[in-house]
Amino acid sequence: MKDNPHSISRIATPIRNVAQRFAFMALLLAAVALMMLGKIDVLLMERVRANVTDAVTPILDIISQPVDSLNSLVLQARDLYAVRDENLRLKKERDLLLQWQAAARKLHAENKNLKNLLNFVTDPDASFITARVIADTGGAFANSVVINAGGRRGVRKGQAAITGDGLVGRVTDVGGRSARVLLISDLNSRIPVVIQSSQARAIMAGDNTHRPRLIHLAPGALVSQGDRIVTSGHGGAFPPGLPVGIVASVTDKGIGIEPFVDRSRIAHLRILDYGLTGIVAAPPIEGAARANRQTKIRN
Amino acid sequence: MKTNIWYRLDILTRLLTPFLLTLSLVLLNIVPLRIPGFSNVVPLLPLMAVYHWAVYRSELLPAFAVFLIGMLQDIFSGSPIGVNTLVFLLVYGVVLWQHRFLYGKSFAVIWLGFGIVSAGAFILIWALISLWNLSVLEPRAIAFQYLLTVGVFPALAWIFMRWQQFIIRQL
16 A cells, blocks of 8 residues: 555656657657758748748737837937938038939930830839838848738739848748748848949859858959949849849959848838739749840840 | 636646747747847847756756747748757757756856757757758857857846746746
8 A cells, every 4th residue: 555656656657758758759850850841842831931920920010119119219319419420421422412313314314215216125113012020030040031011912922122222132931911031141042143334144142141142153254342233133033223232352262242231220121013923934934035135135 | 616726727827937938039039139240140049948947847848848949949030940949859858868967056057058058059050051051051150149149048047047936936
């Protein structure tokens, strides 16, 4: 009678330990299986990610708001402090920009005339979807942000995300009310770009540092520090001519690019919508059409 | 009878707090703070929680909860799903395995333990993601993230200790 509980625990404890150990092993295996599944079925994992992110979007929306307002308060205070210097600087800049405006007007008119002469087909006009950044994936392992607009507001996979400064990234996972934007600095980001001065094509590849690199640069192309990099529009997903960054370093190891957009400054961003949604085959055909057109123009 | 139910409910919620706290750290980790350069090296908060509860009250954060937290960390942070899941589970397992060495020791020992365990965790995450992408990740930012994670640990551990004393007590 007295020994009974002891004998039970003497048997039960090892069994429970074995069961726990077995469960732990099963969970480890499940984690590895998840990783492999993610490699095999990318779409499934994207959908899981989009749906789960969607579910917590209201929470993220709320907790990111005080941080946002605090930040804008700090920025306002800083602006107020620097208002005199800023005013002087802006006046100087305005004088310079007025000259540029005159030049731009002249070129715009000339450009329009020349396009008319060539029967040039203009790119479709984009509409914007403006969204707030509600999550920034912390850490050195992935570079992406979550925005509070999704499929219901017309955000589609592959669209370009920009701020007033330039290109931010590309939409990857889309849920109903949220979407994930892969930043141009992410390891998986590949953006077709051109060097604006020489029109040499290249691919800008992120490597999880703050400076993406240029790869697949056309042989013999000249690149120097300070060159502007813009999107080329090849592949059809992105419109051509979006500002991306400037060449920051040219070394033996590669060409580093300083993006125009500072990751820590992205509070709101705009998703470019070209109305090409719904047709899966649209981007390649559009890209091919544009390539044809360009060869025609060259000829 | 009624008070009994409320009493039980009260205890249950208290016992659930380690899991809920860890879960909220996963969300807190991705709030955009907009501090220049910070988002690249933001400390891995959930890892600290997993370590802490594994050392002190592992029965309140069972392995499947760790699995769930790791998976959510993967989903929200955009890393391949399964990487943090596996690493969090391994950290949990290692702490339980070395439980006798860590439990009831001074904070310096606990902190040192976290430094060693999380170093392994970061190296493993780095290796797994490099393998996943078939390209070697730049290790500098990851090293900074590791240092920041170890540096922030005492602050979070202090909060957890207070939490343990006042909310969970000896339930």
